[in-house]
Amino acid sequence: MKRLLTYFKFNKTEQNGFFIILVIIVLFFTIYALLKTNTMDTIPNQAKLFEQSFHDSLELSSSTKKEVENAAHLTNNESEFSVNPNNILDEGKLFYFDPNGLPHADWHKLGLSDKQIAVLKNYENKGGRFKQKTDLKKIYSINDRLYRRLEPYIRIKAIPDTAITKEQRRTPLLYDKFERNTAELIDINSCDTTALMTLKGIGSVLSKRILKYKDVLGGFYRIEQLKEVYGVPAETYDLIKDHIIVSSLDGIKKININKVDATSLAKHPYLSGKDAKLIINYRDQHGNYVNIEDLTKVGTLSDLAIAKIAPYLIFENDSR
Template sequence: MKKLLAYFKFNKTEQNGFFIILMIIVLFVTIYSLLKRSAEDPIPNQAKVFEQSFNDSLEISGSANKQEMNISYSTTSSKNENKALVSRSPVLEESKLFYFDPNNLPHADWHKLGLSDKQITVLKNYESKGGRFRKKTDLMKIYSINDRLYKRLEPYIQIKTSPDSEITKQQNRTSLLYDKFERNKAELIDINTCDTTALKSLKGIGSVLSKRILKYKDVLGGFYRIEQLKEVYGVTAETYDLIKDYIVVSSLDGIKKININKVDAISLAKHPYLSPKDAKLIVNYRDQHGSYVNIEDLTKIGTLSDLAIAKIAPYLIFENDSR
């Protein structure tokens, strides 16, 4: 124990040094604590100031809100009173409702129907720009006429037939008569004797198609049925439907006939209804079995279809045939 205490015994010089070090430590601790406090204090103080200012602002805004609420309440109540007056006014005006035509209705009559000057001004501006009410719902296009007002007026709206519509009807009747006249003219067109000008008067037939029709007529030797126009390239089913009532084959006298007993295979093959193979078969059979007497002799060939024979028949002539 004595040896342990011996370690804590200081001489004079050591004691002085110890006290100096102790004083320095105490001084540093004091300064540190002061600095720390001075560094921490502004935050709470600022927080308290901010909190106080925030509370003050809440109190101010609260009082302002209360004033605004009072004002808005008073304004709302006044508006409600006005609305009540407005809503009551149409009830008074309903007794003045009458049947009317909104077109060129006098200002005073609109007033009697319960419209304000502003609403009437909008209506008159619409009319001054050429606007016209042709049906009841046209009145809803006016922005000053709301749904409620329209529903109140709608049962009393009676729009008279305008003179313009009568003119339009007359124009339509004139147009129909003109079209009928044009159709009657078109009905006289004979596709075997007409020219391109006559064909172009038909709906759907232009310059190119009219020339193509005449060229096909020359290759055929003439049309014997109007349905043959469907075989012309460019004459669609729709085009044919447009013109079929205005074309006619008035006579078959102009159709060019082929003497089946004298024609050669090359010339016969030029006809659209016969292929080179068919033409060669017809000529070969004739050379082997002699001249054809009538159209039924073509059925003896066996390779020609009945449809091909029926189509070519109007263009053939036989030596013993009276045609």
């Protein structure tokens, strides 16, 4: 027995090491137990949240549907309806309103951002007025989805005859100029920033950026090239594409492919520095290019890249 006990005798260093290992083991099991408890609690909590949000969405959808159905049966006399707290729906967001002179806070309740409200107020400050529901849709900060949401609740008060007469005599404002200019086609290669700013969605910054890109390109040969301008999203392009033309290609700046150097050629947006060097190296090794088809012999240029750069190239022989 004494011999067996000798195996359980430890010196001072061994005792300290054993104590430290024991503490580490206890901490490990404690942390593991806590993590396991938290993980188990998370799942039922998430399930409860999901179930609650699902039921809330069903109730909200049902409430909204009933209000829209009620709005559809309103008579023409209700066009005199004014905004007041009693008209606010249960969801606290949509209510019947006249967009003319609507306070900033009420636009907020309808779900509009400060930027959208600023555009509306700017229109009003310049003398603009909404005469019918669809006028609200003409404001570029009001997208189709937002308009469809607000449309059933728009109630525009009738304007007295005296007010109409006064409005007809007022000086035409910027918004009126925009409405007239939409029927005029703008030549993208000869217009200035003022003309571009009459287009819906184009401001001073974007108009300058378009003209700068035109200069870098050497001129536009298709209106689709506007999509390449930084800051022109698909929505803006769709708004302006029917009001822009390229009337002539005579003003496009041409690059003589048989005289240009690699550095100058690389400045064009459609060619990289590597592409420009390969084009010039091939010309130096095999002689001048005769036509656009010769560029296919370079090998590294894609058909798309060649098609895009083609309108900007000429193939006059080098006189050297």
